[in-house]
Amino acid sequence: MLESTCPVGRTLELLEGKWTLLIVNELLGGVKRFGQLRRSLHPISQKILTERLRALEERGVVKRTIYSEIPPHVEYQLTEHGQRLRTIFATMKAWELTAESNSRSQ
Amino acid sequence: MLESTCPVGRTLELLEGKWTLLIVNELLGGVKRFGQLRRSLHPISQKILTERLRALEERGVVKRTIYSEIPPHVEYQLTEHGQRLRTIFATMKAWELTAESNSRSQ
DNA sequence: CAGAATCCTTGAAGATACTG
DNA sequence: CAGTATCTTCAAGGATTCTG
Numbered sequence: 001m002l003e004s005t006c007p008v009g010r011t012l013e014l015l016e017g018k019w020t021l022l023i024v025n026e027l028l029g030g031v032k033r034f035g036q037l038r039r040s041l042h043p044i045s046q047k048i049l050t051e052r053l054r055a056l057e058e059r060g061v062v063k064r065t066i067y068s069e070i071p072p073h074v075e076y077q078l079t080e081h082g083q084r085l086r087t088i089f090a091t092m093k094a095w096e097l098t099a100e101s102n103s104r105s106q
Numbered sequence: 107m108l109e110s111t112c113p114v115g116r117t118l119e120l121l122e123g124k125w126t127l128l129i130v131n132e133l134l135g136g137v138k139r140f141g142q143l144r145r146s147l148h149p150i151s152q153k154i155l156t157e158r159l160r161a162l163e164e165r166g167v168v169k170r171t172i173y174s175e176i177p178p179h180v181e182y183q184l185t186e187h188g189q190r191l192r193t194i195f196a197t198m199k200a201w202e203l204t205a206e207s208n209s210r211s212q
Numbered sequence: 213c214a215g216a217a218t219c220c221t222t223g224a225a226g227a228t229a230c231t232g
Numbered sequence: 233c234a235g236t237a238t239c240t241t242c243a244a245g246g247a248t249t250c251t252g
Contacts, residue, residue: 006131008198010205015118018225025112034234045226050235060205071233072232084201091197092117095190099116099166124245140214151246156215177213178252 011088014059019044020052024078024085027062031077061085117194120165125150126158130184130191133168137183167191 015021019041026032026040038049053076056062061082067073078085121127125147132138132146144155159182162168167188173179184191 006128008131008195008202009127010202011198012121012127021114021118022112025114038234043226046235047227047237048225051224066234069233070232072235074234081204084204088194088197088201089114091194092114095194096114096116098187098190144214149246152215153217153247154245157245172214175213176252178215180214 014056014061017048017052017055019048020056023049023052023056024061024082025089027076027078027082028086028089031075034074034076037076056082120162120167123154123158123161125154126162129155129158129162130167130188131195133182133184133188134192134195137181140180140182143182162188 015024022041022044023037026037032040034049034053037053038044038046041049053062053064057064060079063077063079063082065075065077067075121130128147128150129143132143138146140155140159143159144150144152147155159168159170163170166185169183169185169188171181171183173181
């Protein structure tokens with residue numbers, strides 16, 4: 001979606017999608033099961049949750065662990081690389097905090 | 107688009123849109139005129155460029171200066187608050203640089 | 213030159229039903 | 233429980249035309 005013209009295009013491509021950021025935010029809280037994420041992120045649909053998790057997995061941000069049991073048991077967690085997104089989140093949050101006083105100014 | 111559940115939702119809402127990031131990236135290079143941005147961001151459409159610039163202006167990221175001349179002359183530049191986005195860009199870029207070695211690992 | 217207004221296309225997201 | 237497979241919807245984005 002974002003041309004490689006822009007240096008940070010890849011990061012934003014990764015975080016793209018209505019739910020992606022919220023999913024990562026949930027996983028920053030630790031290991032979660034599929035159903036657990038579904039409930040926390042309600043009313044996200046199964047389809048979207050699956051799609052986004054797969055995309056994040058492919059990008060090396062999320063690790064998927066399957067336990068061969070019946071009923072099925074799948075766990076999702078951030079990889080070390082994914083954990084490093086915390087820094088970006090913190091930077092964004094800091095930026096937002098200066099927003100109220102500065103928007104409309106200058 | 108992004109629920110306020112997520113602390114950084116507002117920043118990503120702001121950078122949302124296929125071209126937004128690229129526009130900000132251009133403006134990090136200094137003051138630009140409308141037509142100048144159009145050429146740099148080719149093949150962006152007038153409609154989208156206008157829409158995104160208005161959104162950024164509303165958020166206090168971009169300042170629009172109109173010179174009442176004929177032909178019209180409009181300049182766009184980042185506000186101080188907008189300039190601070192540089193930090194976020196730098197953080198993202200740093201994160202991307204560690205991507206190659208880490209994706210697929212763990 | 214810098215747009216406003218209009219119409220059209222496309223794809224992400226949502227709803228629903230089914231399954232190993 | 234954790235998906236996959238389809239079908240549908242809706243809004244962002246794109247193309248085109250017109251104007252102060």
